Each structure stands twice: as structure tokens, then as C-alpha cells.
Amino acid sequence: MTTQVGARRISRALRPTGKVLPEHARAHNRSLVLGHLFHSGPSSRADIARSTGLTRVTVSDLVGDLIDEGLVADLGVRSAGKVGKPATLVGMRTEDFVVVAVDLTDDARMLGAVMTLTGDVVARREVPLDGRRGDEAADLLTDLCRDLLAAAPAPVLGIGIASPGVVDADGVVVEAPNRGWYGLPLAARLAQTLGVPVHVANDANTRALGEFTYGGAQDAAMVLTVGQGVGAGLLVDGALVRGRRWAAGEIGHVTVVDDSSSEEPLPCACGRRGCLETVLSAPALRRRVAGLDREAADAALASVGRLLGVTLAPVASALNLAEVLLSGPPELLDGPLREAALATVRERTMPVIGQELDIRMATLDEDASLTGAAVLVLSGQLGVT
Amino acid sequence: MTTQVGARRISRALRPTGKVLPEHARAHNRSLVLGHLFHSGPSSRADIARSTGLTRVTVSDLVGDLIDEGLVADLGVRSAGKVGKPATLVGMRTEDFVVVAVDLTDDARMLGAVMTLTGDVVARREVPLDGRRGDEAADLLTDLCRDLLAAAPAPVLGIGIASPGVVDADGVVVEAPNRGWYGLPLAARLAQTLGVPVHVANDANTRALGEFTYGGAQDAAMVLTVGQGVGAGLLVDGALVRGRRWAAGEIGHVTVVDDSSSEEPLPCACGRRGCLETVLSAPALRRRVAGLDREAADAALASVGRLLGVTLAPVASALNLAEVLLSGPPELLDGPLREAALATVRERTMPVIGQELDIRMATLDEDASLTGAAVLVLSGQLGVT
DNA sequence: TTAGTAAGGAAGGTCTACTAACAAACGTGA
DNA sequence: TCACGTTTGTTAGTAGACCTTCCTTACTAA
Numbered sequence: 001m002t003t004q005v006g007a008r009r010i011s012r013a014l015r016p017t018g019k020v021l022p023e024h025a026r027a028h029n030r031s032l033v034l035g036h037l038f039h040s041g042p043s044s045r046a047d048i049a050r051s052t053g054l055t056r057v058t059v060s061d062l063v064g065d066l067i068d069e070g071l072v073a074d075l076g077v078r079s080a081g082k083v084g085k086p087a088t089l090v091g092m093r094t095e096d097f098v099v100v101a102v103d104l105t106d107d108a109r110m111l112g113a114v115m116t117l118t119g120d121v122v123a124r125r126e127v128p129l130d131g132r133r134g135d136e137a138a139d140l141l142t143d144l145c146r147d148l149l150a151a152a153p154a155p156v157l158g159i160g161i162a163s164p165g166v167v168d169a170d171g172v173v174v175e176a177p178n179r180g181w182y183g184l185p186l187a188a189r190l191a192q193t194l195g196v197p198v199h200v201a202n203d204a205n206t207r208a209l210g211e212f213t214y215g216g217a218q219d220a221a222m223v224l225t226v227g228q229g230v231g232a233g234l235l236v237d238g239a240l241v242r243g244r245r246w247a248a249g250e251i252g253h254v255t256v257v258d259d260s261s262s263e264e265p266l267p268c269a270c271g272r273r274g275c276l277e278t279v280l281s282a283p284a285l286r287r288r289v290a291g292l293d294r295e296a297a298d299a300a301l302a303s304v305g306r307l308l309g310v311t312l313a314p315v316a317s318a319l320n321l322a323e324v325l326l327s328g329p330p331e332l333l334d335g336p337l338r339e340a341a342l343a344t345v346r347e348r349t350m351p352v353i354g355q356e357l358d359i360r361m362a363t364l365d366e367d368a369s370l371t372g373a374a375v376l377v378l379s380g381q382l383g384v385t
Numbered sequence: 386m387t388t389q390v391g392a393r394r395i396s397r398a399l400r401p402t403g404k405v406l407p408e409h410a411r412a413h414n415r416s417l418v419l420g421h422l423f424h425s426g427p428s429s430r431a432d433i434a435r436s437t438g439l440t441r442v443t444v445s446d447l448v449g450d451l452i453d454e455g456l457v458a459d460l461g462v463r464s465a466g467k468v469g470k471p472a473t474l475v476g477m478r479t480e481d482f483v484v485v486a487v488d489l490t491d492d493a494r495m496l497g498a499v500m501t502l503t504g505d506v507v508a509r510r511e512v513p514l515d516g517r518r519g520d521e522a523a524d525l526l527t528d529l530c531r532d533l534l535a536a537a538p539a540p541v542l543g544i545g546i547a548s549p550g551v552v553d554a555d556g557v558v559v560e561a562p563n564r565g566w567y568g569l570p571l572a573a574r575l576a577q578t579l580g581v582p583v584h585v586a587n588d589a590n591t592r593a594l595g596e597f598t599y600g601g602a603q604d605a606a607m608v609l610t611v612g613q614g615v616g617a618g619l620l621v622d623g624a625l626v627r628g629r630r631w632a633a634g635e636i637g638h639v640t641v642v643d644d645s646s647s648e649e650p651l652p653c654a655c656g657r658r659g660c661l662e663t664v665l666s667a668p669a670l671r672r673r674v675a676g677l678d679r680e681a682a683d684a685a686l687a688s689v690g691r692l693l694g695v696t697l698a699p700v701a702s703a704l705n706l707a708e709v710l711l712s713g714p715p716e717l718l719d720g721p722l723r724e725a726a727l728a729t730v731r732e733r734t735m736p737v738i739g740q741e742l743d744i745r746m747a748t749l750d751e752d753a754s755l756t757g758a759a760v761l762v763l764s765g766q767l768g769v770t
Numbered sequence: 771t772t773a774g775t776a777a778g779g780a781a782g783g784t785c786t787a788c789t790a791a792c793a794a795a796c797g798t799g800a
Numbered sequence: 801t802c803a804c805g806t807t808t809g810t811t812a813g814t815a816g817a818c819c820t821t822c823c824t825t826a827c828t829a830a
Binding site: 018019020021022024025028029032052053054166175218220222232234236237239241242243244245246247248249250251253254255258260261262270272311312313314315317318319320321322347348349350352353356 | 403404405406407409410413414417437438439551560603605607617619621622624626627628629630631632633634635636638639640643645646647655657696697698699700702703704705706707732733734735737738741742
């Protein structure tokens with residue numbers, strides 16, 4: 001009797017799965033070492049071995065490579081007096097390399113900076129857009145990057161760009177209406193022109209990355225950015241969610257006010273009515289509280305908080321989020337709005353979801369997008385997140 | 386001048402990152418080969434090499450291992466007449482191994498089955514719970530598994546269990562109120578007792594896995610299960626989302642009807658009012674349409690669809706989902722309800738989100754949970770998804 | 771026949787991380 | 801003070817994993 005083997009085909013959505021070569025494993029372990037040095041500061045090889053689970057021999061080998069490449073430096077003997085042979089410390093040369101970061105969030109100007117690997121800004125540029133769009137805007141960006149590269153006091157690891165709109169994993173701006181960019185291969189074009197690695201991502205996603213790496217965000221978090229519009233970046237298991245068409249986080253145009261609501265749905269720039277942006281964007285919030293006394297303003301902000309809470313409740317439940325970070329004007333967000341949003345989410349979800357969730361302000365300042373853009377480079381070039 | 390290196394510490398939520406050894410890479414590539422054979426059916430070694438990107442030499446080596454282990458069989462020469470030496474086919478021995486799958490979704494009985502690797506049921510068992518809870522229920526489950534193991538006509542790869550409640554990644558049932566299980570290490574206990582690998586996951590999540598592997602679900606999808614209650618499983622980049630406290634997908638108790646709604650919020654078993662379960666569970670839907678004529682029933686189902694659409698819109702926007710699959714009674718779900726839900730999501734989201742999203746019925750039948758439990762084993766033991 | 775093509779295997783090389791063993795440098799306690 | 805244990809980092813050897821190169825086999829096409 002012959003056995004029928006695999007006679008039945010099983011359909012499934014095809015997924016690109018990649019082979020893993022020894023060198024990939026090596027690269028991963030190298031990133032582990034770098035990541036430890038980045039997050040924990042100077043350490044001995046033995047410390048790194050304990051932290052990563054690799055043997056001291058392997059760590060020594062990897063560290064040797066990193067020293068040869070110049071990314072890591074030998075710092076001499078640790079002074080601390082413990083038993084045994086004193087450790088020699090090695091540390092990442094965070095001050096001897098820089099990253100160029102650009103923030104394109106603002107419709108009126110481009111912000112650029114040269115930053116060290118610790119996130120300190122060493123040079124800053126600001127260029128008015130003056131209404132430029134499409135290729136003209138892209139050319140202006142190229143010039144800005146060239147300028148920043150020239151201003152860099154140390155070797156540049158790469159360029160990170162926080163762009164509005166939908167950006168795919170290869171750094172192609174799929175659509176950014178405010179810049180007139182559609183299908184623009186921004187990363188590839190800039191890398192070609194400038195000869196430096198370039199990473200591009202959506203500005204809200206970038207902010208989420210920044211909060212995760214520098215701001216202590218949990219690995220199941222949403223970072224909600226409130227500015228001219230409203231955007232979000234989602235972290236699931238510490239990785240950014242990109243979504244079917246790289247549009248994950250585009251939460252600004254979800255309807256939150258409709259005809260059955262107690263308030264009137266306002267027209268939105270997208271052509272529909274009652275979008276989250278019509279109540280939660282910074283201009284919308286300012287309009288809402290304009291001319292009101294403190295008490296009335298607080299009530300107005302709380303009402304927006306409740307709308308936000310209603311919108312967040314299904315997302316928090318579906319993903320079992322640990323926290324939602326609000327990034328934007330604290331005088332508008334960090335008060336009745338935040339508190340009402342949190343209370344509303346907790347009212348509208350089961351305890352295991354609501355009690356685990358916190359809504360707090362993001363920790364990074366106005367440079368959050370720049371910082372996130374820098375993290376894009378750290379992550380893309382060094383594997384450090 | 387000395388360079389200050391890594392002097393500044395950067396806080397971050399700690400994340401367990403693991404080293405990668407060559408053997409892990411090997412295991413990954415082995416799963417790649419098995420996955421190709423599982424999804425594409427019998428192939429030549431050269432086919433596998435082209436599909437995986439590995440060289441023919443490496444594939445031959447891996448296939449040799451798999452044949453030695455008995456998971457793969459040599460099928461002889463392919464008859465097809467092309468130029469060159471004819472290929473010898475190899476295939477996964479999907480009929481020569483079985484999986485034990487158990488579905489604990491139902492409050493009244495436990496369902497068990499022995500299934501081949503292609504998902505065909507070769508034996509079936511059903512055990513009434515008769516109100517048993519806690520350890521008694523766990524003992525009954527152990528007996529059921531033993532019975533199924535005895536009924537297996539071929540070597541058993543492992544046991545997969547779809548449990549209600551919150552289940553962590555190690556197969557510990559954190560809380561399943563209906564079974565009286567709290568912090569029960571179900572997978573470990575059964576594996577110990579029965580001497581077979583055991584994998585446990587939440588039933589809705591399990592269903593999502595099943596739909597992904599056997600049902601052709603996209604890799605950015607939500608599978609919404611409508612039965613006694615409402616649950617969901619979320620796939621992001623083809624991986625199951627577990628969430629902060631392994632409670633991802635617990636969407637049944639999100640408030641969808643409140644005092645400002647046009648209809649009255651109904652009390653829910655969770656103690657609150659207006660939860661999604663109070664309108665969307667199978668009993669709730671049946672109550673809603675009971676005694677109504679066709680037209681009125683359709684309108685009633687559509688109204689629930691709109692409530693579902695309002696709830697899904699923020700989730701679909703945040704994650705940019707490709708599809709939402711409805712798993713449950715088609716006579717209730719697949720009609721006005723589904724259509725109203727889809728229309729509502731599209732009304733309430735921006736085009737890039739709404740137009741990309743489809744809401745359709747799940748393709749697996751009433752054995753969806755069992756099938757998903759089997760996939761748990763395939764995934765856990767063979768790395769095949 | 772002869773040439774060309776494709777499959778599969780054998781040999782040998784490189785890369786990776788491991789174990790085992792050791793020297794160096796320190797604290798501890800008799 | 802000095803032997804001893806501890807910790808660090810290195811050297812040497814080993815096993816695993818995949819690669820490239822070359823060969824044989826077996827078929828089609830002209």
C-alpha cells in the first residue's frame with residue numbers, strides 16, 4: 001500500500017519568508033552587542049556576555065570587529081574594586097558619529113538637525129517651504145540634507161526623514177498630498193544623490209519609534225500626535241505596525257461626531273464631516289476653547305477627551321495596549337482632555353483592558369519627530385532600537 | 386582630548402532579545418523547506434531551492450534530514466516532460482502524522498479530534514462538561530486527550546487546545562471564568578502528564594490562525610468570532626497579536642451602545658451595559674430578530690452591522706487592516722449585518738483605509754477552532770504557518 | 771548522434787559560535 | 801605575606817551550517 005503524500009494543496013495568502021544565513025545570525029548578534037552598549041552604557045565584555053547570553057569568546061570577537069569598524073572604543077580598566085581581574089570597559093562611540101535628521105511635518109518649513117547617537121542636537125537648520133511642492137519641495141529637501149551633511153562634525157551614519165503621508169517600507173512616499181508627492185522614491189533618490197544611507201517613514205510612526213527608544217514607551221503602545229492634524233504610530237511587540245498599504249496609524253479621519261451625536265459634525269479638510277481631526281487637532285482645540293473661561297474651557301477639552309476615549313476603546317481592546325502617549329501641546333492635551341479620555345476608555349472596556357491601559361503625555365519635546373528620524377537611522381544602520 | 390563615550394544612559398522599556406545561533410538559523414531554514422512542501426505540495430529539491438533562495442546543496446541536505454526524521458518522503462521521478470534531467474519529487478508525509486486538537490469554546494461540552502496535517506478529521510470525540518469546573522474540568526480534559534491519543538492511527542505531533550479566556554504565550558490560562566481556571570499552567574501540566582508537546586491559545590486567536598493557514602486570510606486581518614460571546618483574533622504581519630496581558634482581541638466588552646445612542650443599552654453578563662456582546666452575540670442577534678418578518682429582521686441586523694462598523698472603524702484605521710473575517714452563524718452575519726458593517730466602516734474612515742478593507746465571512750466551517758488548534762501544533766512543532 | 775539543459779550529489783572552503791584551557795590581575799583570609 | 805579563589809579576556813581546537821565548484825546522470829531538441 002502506497003502512502004499518499006501531500007496530495008492536497010492548501011491555499012494561503014503568500015508571505016515572503018526569507019532564508020537565514022550564518023552572516024545574518026552574526027549581524028543579529030552584533031546588533032545585540034551594540035544594543036546593550038547603547039542602552040546600558042559602557043560595559044565589560046563579560047557584562048555583555050551575561051546580558052546577551054553569548055559566550056565571552058564570541059562577544060570578544062564581535063567587539064573586536066566593532067572596534068575595527070570604529071563604532072566602539074576601548075575605555076580602559078574599570079576602577080571599581082571587586083574581586084577578580086578588573087574589567088576593561090568598552091563603549092559605543094556615541095559622540096564620534098552623527099545622524100542627520102529631517103522633520104517634514106510642518107507645512108510651512110522643513111526642520112533639519114545633526115544629532116549625536118545619544119540624541120543631542122549639534123547643528124540645526126530651518127528652511128521655509130514658501131509653498132513649494134512636488135519636485136521643487138524634493139529639491140529643497142536635497143539641498144537641506146547636503147547642507148546638514150556639510151555641517152556634520154563627525155562621520156554621518158545616515159539620514160532619517162520623518163515625512164507626512166503614507167510611506168512604504170522602502171522609503172517610497174506613496175502619497176503626501178500636502179507636499180504633492182505621489183509614489184516618490186524619496187529614500188532611494190536621496191541615497192543616490194548624496195551617497196549616504198537614507199531612511200524615510202511617516203512622521204507619526206517616527207515619533208512612536210522615538211518614544212520607544214528614547215522615551216521609555218512600552219512595547220504595546222500607541223503614540224498619538226496632535227498638531228495641524230492627528231496621526232498615530234503603533235507599536236506591537238516593539239515593532240512598528242505598517243499595515244496593508246502602509247497606512248497604519250491614519251486615525252485622524254475616523255468619524256467621531258455624526259448626526260446622532262450631541263454636537264454638530266464639523267466639515268473636515270478630507271471632504272467628509274466629523275473626523276477626529278475636526279475636534280482633536282491643535283487648531284480645532286484652540287478654536288474650541290477660544291474666549292472661554294477656565295471652567296468652560298476645561299469642560300470643552302473634556303468633551304473632546306470623551307470623543308477620543310470612545311475612539312480609542314476598540315483599539316485598546318483589540319490590541320490590549322499598555323499605554324497611549326499623547327504628543328502635542330500640553331496646555332491643551334495634558335489635563336481634562338487626557339483625564340476624560342482615560343476615564344472614558346476605562347468605562348467602555350473590560351477591566352483587564354482598561355485597568356492595564358495608561359494614557360500619558362509623550363516624554364520627548366518638540367524635537368520628537370527629529371529624534372524619531374534619528375532612531376530610523378540607528379535602527380536601519382545599526383539594528384539598535 | 387579624550388572622547389567621552391557612551392557617558393549618557395538611555396532609558397527604554399526592556400525587551401527580551403535573544404541571541405541567534407547557527408542551529409537556530411538551520412531550524413528556520415528547515416521550517417522554510419517544510420512550509421514550502423506544506424503549502425505548495427510535492428516539489429523537487431530544485432523547486433524548493435528556487436522558492437526559498439537557498440542553494441540546491443543546502444536544500445538537499447535539509448531534505449535529507451527531514452527524510453531521516455520521517456517527516457518527508459521521496460516520491461520518485463516527476464513524469465512531466467521538460468528538458469533536462471527529470472526531477473525527483475519529495476513531499477511532506479501529511480497523512481502519516483496526526484495532531485490532536487481540542488476545542489473548549491463551548492460551555493457545555495469539550496470537542497476533540499484527531500486530524501491529519503492537511504486538516505482532515507480522522508477521529509472525533511465529544512464530552513459533556515456537566516457543570517464541571519476548575520480541576521475537575523482540567524481532569525476531564527486530560528482524559529479526553531488520553532482518549533484521543535489512543536485513537537490516533539499514526540504518530541502524534543502534538544496537542545493543540547483552543548481555550549476560552551486569557552492565555553499567555555506559555556500556555557498558562559491566566560483567567561477563564563467560565564471554566565474556573567485562574568493561572569492554570571495547562572500546557573505544561575498536560576505535556577507532563579501525557580508526554581506529548583502541548584500548545585494552548587485563546588479560542589478566537591486560534592480561529593484566526595486557522596483562517597490564516599487554511600482559510601486564506603491576509604496577513605493584516607481580524608477574525609471576529611460570534612458565538613455565545615464575541616471574540617477576535619488579530620493578525621499583524623502574519624503574526625498573532627497577544628497584547629500587554631495576552632488579552633488582545635477581547636473586543637466583546639467594548640461599549641457600543643450608551644445613553645446617547647438611539648437604542649437602549651442592554652445589561653451585559655460582565656456587569657456593565659451596552660457591550661458589543663449585548664447586540665452581536667448569536668443569542669443576542671436571535672433575540673433581536675425573533676418574531677420579526679423578513680424586512681424588519683433585515684433592518685434589525687443592519688442596525689447591529691452599523692454598530693459593529695462604528696467599532697471597527699478605529700481599529701481598521703489604526704492597523705490599516707486588509708480584511709475582517711466574520712466567523713459565526715451565516716444566516717445572521719452574512720447579509721444585511723455584514724453589508725451594513727462594511728458600508729459603515731467605509732463611511733467613517735478615509736478612502737485609503739476603507740477601500741482597502743473587506744469584510745467577509747470566514748471560510749472554515751464549524752470546526753474552525755479545532756483547525757486552529759491543529760495549526761498551533763503545526764506552528765509550534767514544525768514552524769509551519 | 772551531438773549539443774544543450776536541468777537535477778542532484780561530492781568535495782572543499784569559509785564563517786560562526788561553542789567548549790576547554792590558560793594567563794593575568796585582583797581580593798581574601800590564614 | 802602568600803597561597804587560594806574569583807573574574808576577565810584570550811588562545812586553540814571542534815562542530816555545525818552554508819557556500820562555491822565540479823561532476824555525473826538523464827532527459828529534450830536538432
